[in-house]
Amino acid sequence: MNSCVLFFTLVLAYCAFAIPKSSHEINLIADVIQSSDKLTSVVAHVCWKPSKQIQMMYLLGNKNRPMTVRFVNKDWASIVEPHHRERLLIVVDVNCPTTRQFFEKANATKKFSFPYRWIVIGKAVNESIAVTSDFNDLPLLPDSDVVIAQKNDSDSFILSMIYKVHVSKKWRVEQFGIWTSVNGLKKFEAVKSSISTRRRNFRRHSIKTAMVILDNRTISNPYDLSDILTDTVTKSSFRQTDPIYGYLNASRELIYSPTWGYYRNGSYGGMIAEMTIGDADLAGTVLIATQDRMEVVDYLSCPSPISIKFVFREPPLSYQNNLFLLPFKTTVWYCIGAFVLVLAFILYINALWENKKLESSEQNSKDPTALKPHVGEIAILVISAISQQGSFTELKGTLGRIVMFILFLAFLLLYSSYSASIVALLQSSSNQIRTLSDLLNSKLELGVEDTPYNRYFFPIATEPVRKAIYQTKIAPKGTKPNFMSLEDGVKKLQKEPFAFNMNKGIGYRLVERYFHEHEKCGLQEIAYLYATKTYITCRKNSPFKEIFKIGLFRIQEHGLSDRENRLIYARKPACQARGGSFGSVNMVDFHPVLLMYLYGIILAFFLLFVEILAHRKLHPRSTVGHVITL
Structure with a gap:
């Protein structure tokens, strides 16, 4: 033990003296x-x-x-x-x-x-x-x-x-x-x-900035907001990034591109190409964040709350449901059915009792208005009560009259409640469209704002529901894809059961312009794209990345980005006059009644045909003689 201690002591002493001063x-x-x-x-x-x-x-x-x-x-x-x-x-x-x-x-x-x-x-x-x-x-x-x-x-x-x-x-x-x-x-x-x-003082060094220009008129004055619906995203981004050049004491050199840039045939085009194979250091127009783009550009900040979604007015309730089944709950319908069967049974017993009690009376046997204990006559009487129609047959006794009074009174009350509910439901809207699947299965027509990013992202959708929406609702085979201008889409959204995929901040500005106050109620939104957040970007691994990022965040912290957003983009209109007007009843609202009427006519002719065949089979001679006499 002592030898080990002595050994380590010598080693430490050697190290202390062997290593010279640094x-x-x-x-x-x-x-x-x-x-x-x-x-x-x-x-x-x-x-x-x-x-x-x-x-x-x-x-x-x-x-x-x-x-x-x-x-x-x-x-x-x-x-x-x-x-x-x-x-x-x-x-x-x-x-x-x-x-x-x-x-x-x-x-x-x-x-x-x-x-x-x-x-x-x-x-x-x-x-x-x-x-x-x-x-x-x-x-x-x-x-x-x-x-x-x-x-x-x-x-x-x-x-x-x-x-x-x-x-x-x-x-x-x-x-x-x-x-x-x-x-x-x-x-x-x-x-x-x-x-x-x-190192933010660039001493007037030029920063090459790429911008997306869809209308050449924007090049002459990107600050101009007199035509706010033209190149709105570009104008907004330009105004929001403008203070960074003063922050950096730099000059600006603009490079214009007709599109944002999408991956095709192994390479990018548009604004992204200017930052990957061109000279641009900064993107002057916001860019949607996607996984493939993260490999070629760096995302800096999100200055604009741009959101691209399907916007639609809540459709009438009849577009999603049969209005004539909605006034009562399922349990109430079951109770009404049971009530009808009970009343029909009571009517039958009562009719049978009266028929036996007065069968000796010659007057009763010849009275055609007396209700006979037959299933057909009982059914006709109950149907007459349900539809608020009269019947030429009736029960003659006091007890029978009381039963008939209860029958007609009960269905009068049910009829009043049912009719009032139908009137209310005709003016109601449906809130059942909440997901893309609901939108796909709805009766709404779909349209898309005609922009380069929509033209790219919609056809490449691979998720089953999104792919089905594009193939069946937007671009069915043999038809022209339903891409349209923002103004045409908003006007159609106002007048028809229609869902329009648009930039909400710009589209809502047109909604404020064209829609009446009561039409602004019930606007719903459903996102189609997976990610619609937009960012200012720069060249991948740019030496100015951190400097740009700090400058852009300072712009946001000082409220300059928020000011431009409030000036350019509109928010969802507030509903201030719900129920201010009433719409006309259209064919969709009462088509179940027409179908029932059509089915009833078909059934009536079918029964008539069966009766004729049955009559000819049961009375062949009388039929022939009748024909000869004619």
Whole structure:
């Protein structure tokens, strides 16, 4: 036991004396890392002696936040990056002969962009300025995080950060701080804020912005709202992104496109193509978020509450139900049926009793108005009472008259309740259309606003219900697809049982213009597209991404986006005069009655034909003689 303790004591003593005092460069690196207050994994490309490398590993591994340190040669492929890229810090000594090749390898894999961090041990201050020829042709753009440490004297370093707004522009230098062996790192206040906030001054550098223009008149004045229904989405987006150029002190160069851009034949077109294979840095028109687009553009903010849905007025109740079955609940119908059977049975018993009691009376036997105990006559009497019609047969006794009085009174009350309910139901609307399946199975006609995104998204639907809606309701085979202008669709929505897929914010402005107050009630909405949220986007992995994002969020926080939305887009109209007018009864409302009438006529002729056949079969001779006499 004592020997083990002695052994570990000797090992610790050896380590304490064997590892020399850390060099200034190593202490500098440790202080810069500590100032960032982030979890860090260090990759170093230095040409130091092994003892100095061991010092670096020993010092960084024994901090409050231990760091892993790996040394690599000029081949970047040998580096295994951490799972979280933002933890990676790259340390480089420009005095090494292979540094230039290392920079080229790093640049090929875009390691100078966000979120990678760099500490570069540069040349001495008296030899060169911060930006040496080693950084020529490197894309250190506004999202880069490169700290250059230049030796000022034997005990101090001057730290700077360099970047360009564009590869063709001049270098910009930020003073990061001063490091001394006595006081350590003194970080300047100017660099304590985030990089995206510090580097927002573009000094009138031009930002190329792609816009979707559906009407060439918009190009001359995208601010104009006199014709608010033309290129509304583009005008709204243009006005909402306009303050960002002042925020960035940048100029704007517009690139126009006739469509948003959709994936066809392995590539994108339109505005997305301008950001993927063109020169555009920012999209000036909002874009619907889809999974395939996330691979080619970055989504920044959602400034406009654009919502694209099927809008329809609640159809009359008769479009979904048979009105003549709705006045009573199912249990009430069952009770009425039972009541009819009971009354028919009582009538039969009463008629049988009167017939036996007065069968000896010659007057009663010859009286055609006396109700006979036959099922046919009882049925005719009950049907007459139900339909509020009279009957030439009746019960003659006091008890029978009381039964008949109760019969007709009961059905009079039921008839009054039924008729009143029918009148109310004829003016009622149906609220049963809640889903796309309900919309598909309804009697409503469907139409779609004629826009590029609707022309693209509707035909490619694969979900069964959505696919059926397009194939059976919007574009049946052999017919022209039911795409129409916004104004025509809203007018049709006002006059007919019709569901119109439109941009609600624009469509409701026309609803306010054309609809009467009572017609604004009962407007319902059902979404067809899976996702209709729209975003301002930028080029994938753009060096300006975080700067754009902060600027756009500041615009929203200051209420500028909300102001434009209130100015351009309309909300769903409030219902203030429900029941203000009454609509005429149409064929759909009472077609069940017509069907019943038609079926009754057919049944009557069928029974007449059966009676004729039965009569001829039962009385063949009399029929022949009758014909001969004629």
